Amino acid sequence: MGEARRIDRRAFLTTSAGAAVAAVAWPARAAGAPVRIALTAAAVRDELPLYDRWAAYLERHFGRPVHFVQRKTYHDVLELLRTGDLDFAWVCSYSFTQAWDAGLVDLIAAPVYRGSPTYRSYLIVHNDDAAQRLDDLAGRSFAFTDPDSATGYIIPRAMLRAGGRDPDRFFRRTFFTWDHGQAIEAVAERVADGAAVDSYVWDYLAAKRPQIGRLTRKIGQSEAFGFPPMVARRGIDAALAERFRTALAAMPREADGRRVLDEMMLDGYVEVGSAHYDGVRAAAASAGARADAQPPSAL
């Protein structure tokens, strides 16, 4: 991993501060046009050396350079898929259903996490907070991840609805952090009293950054939903999609791939069908839309 392949960390900070684009191109190593893969809030995005290694692994399989592309919101990533500026994307489960239903993407594979291609929504509060269940957070502040996030928005709203609550009035104040890690940080810093986050991200951060695990506490979790999948823009070269599928499937068997998986705390990739995400579709149907849930780029 050469230093030149690293993504400049400061470029990421700018992304979170403004709505600006922070796509960083590696220097070309393999011949040919780069393969562009988008990362979203579904992944832990600030582990840059890890993505350097993953890119190196994939470049070996593609025989072409690999660019990881970052966007602040899921919405932005869907737009890139729409305009054809992406080849692949790791999207949230709810974004996937939207994109699939709009005919924008094809499924490549879903990560296997703790033996299953599923994840949950965790309800977390500050470690010092007395709240024991979702009802205890009534009238308090709450951090959502992204209006297009299943675990960080759709699922908690659906849970409130299921309990007969109006998700638009239940909390005193809600806001979006546009990232699961930052939703956890908002709770850890007590900016928000509670948050709903991706179980994979919370487990990952709790394992890798113990201080976050110490400062926040899980007080509830949803049923299991399909894990955010890797998708291909509909209409890309089938051979390229197949090569990607093969590369992902081969990761557990190859040393560099295994190493990346271990670091990501994933077991591997498995092919799933669209029906794997029906639970997300159902939750989205019952969650209801929200007027002010507009991503910054929509303004």
Next chain:
Amino acid sequence: MSPWRPSSWSLAVKLPLIVCLVVAGVAGVTGFTVIQKERIELRQALAEKAVLLSQWIAAASAEPMMRNDVWPIWRSLRQVTSKEVDEGRDVLTAMVLDTEGVVMAHLQPGLNPIGLPLHTDGDETRLLERALRSETTLVLEDPAGGFVEGVAPVVGGGKRLGVARVRLSTRVLAQAVGEATGLVLLATFGLALIGSLAGIYASLRAVRPLGRLADAMSSLARGEPVAVPVRGADEIAHLSVTFNAMAAEVAEKQRLERELAQAEKTAALGRIAAGVAHEVNNPLAGILNCLSTLRDHPKEPGLLERYLPVIERGLLRIRAIVQDLLVEQRAEHASEPCGPECLDEVRDLIAAEIEGKSIALDWRNELPPDTMFNRQRLQQALLNLLRNAVQAMPAGGRLSVSARREDGVLVIVVEDTGVGIAPEDVGRVFDPFFTSRKTGTGLGLWITWRLVQSLGGTIEVASRLGEGSRFTLSIPLGGPDGSIAD
């Protein structure tokens, strides 16, 4: 030197003390003026910093506030105020409020929840009201002095959306002032120390020579002129040079006086020798004349009977002169101390001499018993005066003698009712060989005068022809108890 009266302190103490106090005073006043100025400037800088930070936060908050997106506001709030940005800064708190005072982001989010009005009371409420009213940037000060606050309005889309407030602790200020105060105190102390050393040096340079000068002057007053060392070319050196010149002049004068006295002594000796020669020569001439006549006329009867008494008279006179001179010589070199009773020995002597003469002796010795004086010289001087008085009263009379002590001076008054001294002779009575009587050698009063002079005293004479004379002897007694070591 009283410790409570500074005016009595030695210059060697006062000089270093004054220099030390002046230096310390100047250093202290200068130092604390600088500190005061520094404190004002630091406060100004702190206030500017607070305003700058609030402006940054306000600028970063405008866009998120317009879309009600509070998380980026909090992120920029924390980022701008993070210790990593500026180590020396001490952010007490920072916040972004909307125009109603509702918290959009607060650096202590747990105590100041998002979406609720900022909870305040007392002074805090007044500060909040001023911050919310402000259309421009503003500096607010803690009534208790603990912080300065920068306030900047958040403006977006041509509208005032809220306000950003940043509070910086003045602790760093107090710390800087504290450090500076320590330095000033150290410098003041150091300079005072240097000042004291300078003062001590100055006193060594100035006061010690002054002390030496004072000692030398005392010594000069005792008649022992000594020179002082001259160093440098300052006023004290000038004074020392002048003093040395004066001391040298005094020494020269003393030398001249000694030489003069020696010359006078030699001259007096010469005069006495001449007098003796003259006085001895007269009877000798008569004797030789008699002898020559006797040799020329050995057979002439009656001549021997006539001349022998003349020869005898001449020889007796010569013997008297020689005896007087021997007495003077003996007395002048004697130094046996004696008390008041020695005067009474003189009384006994003169009482024996006036026996058979109609002279009344009135003797009053009032000297205290501890009075000590030179036995031979005083006895001889007094005896000569008394004999002179007795000889002045061939027809009898009264001889009064009184001795007393007055302020360490032995005063003896000898008074007779004799023939007195002619006014034209009063000035010559102490000259050697001056006499108004045929039988006198003219040496008695001269010897008295010499003895009294050798004792450091004076002798005065008052006389009226035909009525009598009064001689007053005044002799200083040496020690404080009236005695003399001589």
